[in-house]
Amino acid sequence: MDEKTNRGAQTSELVRLLSLLDPVNVIAHDGSGMICHWSSGSRDLFGWTAEEVEGEDFIRLLAPMPSLSIDEIVTRIQADGAWKANLEYRHKDGHRISVLSRWVLSEMNGRPLIVQLNEDFRAAATVQESLAVREAHFRSILQTVPEAMVVIDETGIITSFSSTAEDLFGYEAAEVEGRNVSILMPSPDRDSHDDYIRNYMTTGQRRIIGLGRVVKGLRKDRSTFPMELAVGEAVSNGKRIFTGFIRDLTSRHKIEEELRQAQKMEAIGQLTGGLAHDFNNLLTIISGNLEMLEMKVHDPKAQVLLKEAQGATDDGAKLTGQLLAFGRRQPLNPRMTDLGQMISNFSELIRRTIGDRIELRTVIRGGGNEVLVDGPQLQNALLNLTLNARDAMPHGGQLTIEVSRVHLDFDYAQMYPQLRAGDYVLVAVTDTGSGMTDEVKTRAFEPFFTTKTMGAGTGLGLSMVYGFVRQSGGHIQIYSETGQGTSIRLFLPAVTGIAGGAGGDDRMAPRAEIPGGTETILVVEDDPRVRRVAVARLESSGYSVHQAGNGLEALDVLDAHPEVALLFTDIAMPGMSGDQLAKVVRERRPDIRILFTSGYAEPDIAGKQLAADGSWLKKPYTARELAVQLRLLLD
Known part of the structure; x- marks a missing residue:
């Protein structure tokens, strides 16, 4: 085949190929820019028909931006085999179109021919925009x-x-x-x-x-x-x-367990209260008959036996009295009592009871500590608690009795089925002793349950305190960590309308607005129920909140969120404690403010030594107390 015939065959093949690509955005022009092929795809994209543009100068017609030099592009194609670039071409009506233009070099009738394939960015952008909208929608679902x-x-x-x-x-x-x-x-x-x-x-x-x-x-x-x-x-x-x-389901299971425990204690209380009541009747018969026999028997040896029997009935009466207290059936004589004054007067007896090796601290915070309570029974309850604390510190330690007025809000009350929101006077008895295991804490209030050695206790002390507080309309909690100490906290309903002196009932006074903020706070708390309450309070005050269930998790959150401005952490946590976490955080991020919280009377009572700049908040705290403390640190 001669060269002329070969070129003719190549030209025919190129024409056939261009016809196959007619729906695609294809433009063909010679080295001077004169258009010789204009596909129907290019017509749809740029607005001109093939008849309008064939023979026209490509550069003048489409006005590419940036400007092009066809000779330079041909040189690049000869070196690399192809050339491509993002360009803007002009539409027939004057608006600009963004395209990805790919150029290759061919030959037609023995002359160089440049073939362009232009990909419309608008369609790709529309698809991309649709994908972005769908992804954003999906992400919003994931986040909410x-x-x-x-x-x-x-x-x-x-x-x-x-x-x-x-x-x-x-x-x-x-x-x-x-x-x-x-x-x-x-x-x-x-x-x-x-x-x-x-x-x-x-x-x-x-x-x-x-x-x-x-x-x-x-x-x-x-x-x-x-x-x-x-x-x-x-x-x-x-x-x-x-x-x-x-x-x-952690919180749900804990609440269900709390409810089951409350129901179990209620059932045991009804059983023991009923038995104690019936047993008291039997003791009354026995004691009465012993008294009558004592008047008729004159034998000295028989008199000794009668007195021993009568003493045993007295001891039995004391035990049934404790059982009645647990069953909330003991007779109470509630009177208006200032707990701060009562405990101050009672502290000397407690000091003699616990001995010289244990340091006693009595802390009375503020006024308005009046409650309706049976004073002697409350003193008996406190004596039981201090004796337990003494036994938990055989080598000495520190015992703190703290009295303060607190408000338990609805969120806090929701965590405990038997607790009602309202104003209470808190009496916290805190020791630095051996603490309790989780199993002991679960059974601590059950009658006849004791960790003491045989003959060293009846197991009715805490159960009596539990029954007395519940019968008085209050609530009792145990905070304890093995090796760290124990805090027994009695919440007794406060008498409203007394605090505030001559100011009268301050419940009608307008409440100052709770201060808020927009900073980012990290909440670290191992109890999911308490953590949920803290996060809800902070978010309602405008703060951005991250949360962690332990110290190691908190450090990971801090690394991922450098915007955190304040760390709000519990002190007594399993694994890394709050003050250990604070030490690491201060080394990594000295700019972060730190606020501690604790269920103990004071953090150092639990063996925790806080740094001089560490502020702390005692549980239970109100939303206002938390908000004010945060602003003091952040401002």
């Missing part, structure tokens, strides 16, 4: 859905991890996305998860998908928690994806 949400593919790999899931499991999304979801599960679920997915994919047998189930979750700090898991299934791009919605 109250349950934690985890999305995995059909191999178990995590593809999405919501912010609520981050808070719940302690991981950042970047730490878990791309990893197998089994890292969020303790054994044996962790080991069998992949087999379960494979079994479902092959047989369709469901265990959780579409059904829901209560299982255990595994946090980053290796602690486990109960959770309710519901899993949905969908198909995307021909592959299955699974979306898990997770609800933390």
Whole structure:
């Protein structure tokens, strides 16, 4: 085949190829810029028909920006094989169109021919914008859905991890996305998860998908928690994806346990109160008959036996009296009592009771500490508590009795089924002794339960205190850590309308607005119920809030959120304590303000030595007390 015939064949092939590409945005022109081919795609994109532009100068027609030199581009194409750039071309009506233009060099009728393929950015931008809107919508769902949400593919790999899931499991999304979801599960679920997915994919047998189930979750700090898991299934791009919605059941289980404990104590109280009442009747018969026999028997030896029997009935009466106190059936004679004054007068007797090796501190905060209470019975309760504290400190220590007026709000009261919101006078008896284990704390108020050696106690002391406080309309709590000490806190309903002197009933006075702020605060608290209350209070005051359940988790949150301005942390926490956390935070971020909180009378009573700049807030605190303390630190 001669050269002329060969060129003709190439030209025909090029013309055929250009005709095939007619729907695409194709422009062909020679080295001078004269247009020789204009596809229907280019017509739709730029507005001109082929008849209008063929023979026209490409540069003059489309006015490319930035300006082009065809000769320079041809040189680049000859060197690299092709050339591309982001350009703006002019539309027939004058507006500009952004395109990605790709140029190649060919030949037609023996002359150089430049072929452009122009990709419209507008269509790509529309698709991108649509994808961005959908992604933003999906992200907003991830951020706002109250349950934690985890999305995995059909191999178990995590593809999405919501912010609520981050808070719940302690991981950042970047730490878990791309990893197998089994890292969020303790054994044996962790080991069998992949087999379960494979079994479902092959047989369709469901265990959780579409059904829901209560299982255990595994946090980053290796602690486990109960959770309710519901899993949905969908198909995307021909592959299955699974979306898990997770609800933390820790608080619910604790509240249910608190309710079960209260119901158990109520049932035991009714039983022991009834038995004590009936037993008192029997003791009355025995004692009466012994008294009558004593008047008729004159034998000295028999008189001794009668006196011993009568003494035993007296001891039995004391025991039944304690059982009646636990069952809330003891006769009370409540009178208006200033607890601050009463405990100040009673402290000398307590000092003699506990001995010289234990330092006694009595702290009376403010006035308005009047309650309606049976004073002698309250003194008896305090004596029981101080004796227990003395026994917990065989080598000496410090005992603090603190009296203060507190307000327990609705949020706080919700955590305890038997507690009502309102004003109380708090009497806290705090020691630096051996503390209690969780098991002992759970059973501490049960009658006849004791940790003392045989014959050293009846196990009725705390149960009597519990019954007395409940019968007086109050509430009792135990704060204790093994090796750190114990704080028994009695909340007795305050008499309203007394505090404030001549000012009268201050409940009608307008309340000052609770101060708020916009700073970012990190709340660290191991009790999820208390943490929830603190976070809700802070968010309602305008603050941005992050939260952590322990010290290690708090450090991870701080690393991820440099905007944190204040650390609000409990002191007594398992693992890293609050003051240990504060020490590390001060080294890393000396600019952060720190506010401690504690259930003890004073932090140093629990063996904690705070730095000079560490402020603290005593539990339970009101929303106003927290807000004022925050502003004092942040301002």
